[in-house]
Amino acid sequence: MKLIHITDTHFVKPGETLLGHDPKERLNAAIADINRHHADADIAVITGDLTHWGHQEAFESLKDSLSTLTIPVKMILGNHDDRAIMKSVFPETVLDENGFVQEVIDLPAGRFLLLDTNLEGTHAGWYCDDRLDWLERHLETSGDLPLFLFMHHPPCKLHLEPMDRIGLIQADAFRDVVEPHAHKIRHIFFGHIHRPVAGSWLDIPMSTVRSTNHQVWLDFTNRDTIPGSSEPPAYAIALIESDSIVVHFHDYLDASEKYVMGTVDYEDWQTPDAAE
Numbered sequence: 001m002k003l004i005h006i007t008d009t010h011f012v013k014p015g016e017t018l019l020g021h022d023p024k025e026r027l028n029a030a031i032a033d034i035n036r037h038h039a040d041a042d043i044a045v046i047t048g049d050l051t052h053w054g055h056q057e058a059f060e061s062l063k064d065s066l067s068t069l070t071i072p073v074k075m076i077l078g079n080h081d082d083r084a085i086m087k088s089v090f091p092e093t094v095l096d097e098n099g100f101v102q103e104v105i106d107l108p109a110g111r112f113l114l115l116d117t118n119l120e121g122t123h124a125g126w127y128c129d130d131r132l133d134w135l136e137r138h139l140e141t142s143g144d145l146p147l148f149l150f151m152h153h154p155p156c157k158l159h160l161e162p163m164d165r166i167g168l169i170q171a172d173a174f175r176d177v178v179e180p181h182a183h184k185i186r187h188i189f190f191g192h193i194h195r196p197v198a199g200s201w202l203d204i205p206m207s208t209v210r211s212t213n214h215q216v217w218l219d220f221t222n223r224d225t226i227p228g229s230s231e232p233p234a235y236a237i238a239l240i241e242s243d244s245i246v247v248h249f250h251d252y253l254d255a256s257e258k259y260v261m262g263t264v265d266y267e268d269w270q271t272p273d274a275a276e
C-alpha cells in the first residue's frame with residue numbers, strides 16, 4: 001500500500017503570501033507531482049496546519065486546490081486551524097461523538113486512527129479526556145488489526161526546545177493510553193515540526209516531513225524563538241508492506257541536475273565477482 005504524507009500546508013487567503021511563499025502555489029506543485037508520479041497511491045493524509053490563520057477563504061482555497069488531486073485525501077487539524085470552519089468548508093469531515101475531528105479508516109494495510117490535537121487559543125497540542133477515551137476505546141476494540149496513528153503534534157519531545165514547548169500538553173496521559181497497545185501500532189505520522197524527523201517512541205516508528213510552505217531550521221541551541229528557514233518544501237511517500245514500512249522524503253521542487261549515474265546490469269551486479 002502507498003500513502004502520501006503531506007503536512008502543514010498553511011493556506012492563507014488567495015493571492016496572499018506567507019513568509020515569502022504562496023502556500024497555494026506550493027501545494028499545487030506538490031499535487032501536480034503526486035498526480036504525475038503517485039496516481040497509484042491509496043490515500044494522501046495532510047497532518048494539520050491546513051491553514052495559517054484558520055480563515056474560511058483559506059479553507060476554501062485549499063478545497064479548490066485539493067479538487068485537482070486524483071487520489072483520495074484525508075485531513076486532520078493543526079494548532080493553526082479552526083475546527084468549525086473546517087467542518088463548514090469540508091462538510092464531509094468526520095467528527096467523533098464529542099465533535100472532534102477524529103476518524104477511523106480501514107485500509108488494506110490496517111486501521112488508520114486520525115487524531116485531533118487542536119485547542120483554540122494555543123499552539124501547543126491538547127488531547128483532553130474525551131479524546132483520550134475515544135483513542136483508548138479504538139485501541140482496545142481494533143483486535144489484531146495493524147494500527148497507524150496520524151496526529152499534528154508529535155507524541156514526545158524532539159529535543160528542539162521551542163517546538164517542544166508547543167508540544168503535546170497531555171503527553172504523559174497520552175503515553176499511558178497508548179503504551180499497552182504500542183505493539184499493535186506500526187507507525188505514527190505527525191506534522192507541526194516543519195522538518196524531516198524520524199525515530200521511535202515506545203518502540204513505535206514515527207516520522208514527519210517538511211511543510212509544503214515554510215520550514216524550521218535545525219538549531220539545537222535555540223531556546224526562545226522558532227528559527228525559520230527557506231529550505232525546500234517536501235512531501236513523503238510511505239510504502240507499507242506486511243513486513244516493512246519505507247518512508248521517502250521528496251523535495252518536489254528540486255531543480256538540480258538529474259543524470260544517469262550508471263547502467264545496472266542486474267546479473268553482473270548481483271554476483272560476488274562483480275563486488276570485488
Ligand SMILES: [Fe+2]
Nearest residue numbers: 008049078192
Ligand atoms: Fe505548522
